[in-house]
Amino acid sequence: MKTNYVHGYDPQENIRLQDQASTLVELLHSDTTYAIGSRVLEAGCGVGAQTVTLARNNPGALITSVDISELSLAEAEQKALDAGLTNVSFKKADIFSLPFEEDLFDHVFVCFVLEHLPSPAEALNALKKVLRKGGTITVIEGDHGSAYFHPDSEAARKAIQCQIELQHRAGGNALIGRELYPLFVKAGYDSVSVSPRMVYVDASRPEFVDGFIKKTFTAMIEGVREAALKAGLAKEEDFGKGVQALYRTGEADGVFCYTFFKATGVKK
Numbered sequence: 001m002k003t004n005y006v007h008g009y010d011p012q013e014n015i016r017l018q019d020q021a022s023t024l025v026e027l028l029h030s031d032t033t034y035a036i037g038s039r040v041l042e043a044g045c046g047v048g049a050q051t052v053t054l055a056r057n058n059p060g061a062l063i064t065s066v067d068i069s070e071l072s073l074a075e076a077e078q079k080a081l082d083a084g085l086t087n088v089s090f091k092k093a094d095i096f097s098l099p100f101e102e103d104l105f106d107h108v109f110v111c112f113v114l115e116h117l118p119s120p121a122e123a124l125n126a127l128k129k130v131l132r133k134g135g136t137i138t139v140i141e142g143d144h145g146s147a148y149f150h151p152d153s154e155a156a157r158k159a160i161q162c163q164i165e166l167q168h169r170a171g172g173n174a175l176i177g178r179e180l181y182p183l184f185v186k187a188g189y190d191s192v193s194v195s196p197r198m199v200y201v202d203a204s205r206p207e208f209v210d211g212f213i214k215k216t217f218t219a220m221i222e223g224v225r226e227a228a229l230k231a232g233l234a235k236e237e238d239f240g241k242g243v244q245a246l247y248r249t250g251e252a253d254g255v256f257c258y259t260f261f262k263a264t265g266v267k268k
């Protein structure tokens with residue numbers, strides 16, 4: 001199945017994905033542990049921003065990381081090589097037509113992928129096929145509707161809305177975090193559990209001001225500037241004000257909140 005990936009594959013976006021992963025490692029990964037010898041499928045690994053953490057945290061697990069983009073896979077492979085990881089292999093594959101036998105994997109891990117797919121429910125079904133009975137799936141997604149900040153700014157909210165709308169037009173859903181529970185249940189997973197992970201940033205956490213407000217969230221909104229203007233969703237001046245207002249939340253008296261959703265389920 002063809003998917004439109006709203007963020008694209010340019011080098012700036014790859015740096016943003018890496019900054020996002022580094023800042024959020026503890027928050028998102030600390031409770032993902034896989035037993036020695038277990039077979040793990042990472043679906044939509046991109047440039048390997050999460051792969052390195054998964055492989056490092058689970059040195060005894062055998063990780064297969066797949067993506068539809070050859071370019072991203074090559075970068076991910078290089079990253080794993082540079083990190084000296086020997087428990088990951090990479091393969092080009094489409095989530096909707098996975099080249100694996102049924103019931104092969106003990107675990108499936110997916111991060112920031114369903115939000116880009118026109119049919120996330122179908123993706124969850126496709127992933128279930130390659131998971132063994134009793135195996136687990138973990139999905140981490142954001143939800144841009146969960147962003148709120150001080151000072152509040154209508155321009156910032158409108159700029160965020162441009163990103164949400166563009167992702168929607170590309171067939172994705174930037175608000176998918178809140179839907180993980182019903183999606184998992186509908187796909188027939190058992191013991192479904194969703195854990196919201198809030199990123200709270202104020203000036204006392206300078207690494208999050210830099211790594212999350214600036215290099216992750218605002219960089220993502222800034223990244224759709226041209227597309228938003230081209231689609232007539234915003235005027236250049238207004239969009240610029242929105243981006244400035246987002247950066248403003250990273251100043252000494254600013255605050256920024258965002259919630260990720262981490263869902264787990266078991267194949268019956």
Ligand SMILES: C[S@@+](CC[C@H](N)C(=O)[O-])C[C@H]1O[C@@H](n2cnc3c(N)ncnc32)[C@H](O)[C@@H]1O
Nearest residue numbers: 003017044045046049067068069094095111112
């Ligand atoms: C936002 S990136 C996330 C990458 C990585 N999981 C991370 O957290 O940094 C989404 C990735 O999903 C991949 N993707 C989109 N549709 C796919 C599909 N049908 N099959 C496999 N990968 C897909 C894209 O190529 C892209 O690398």
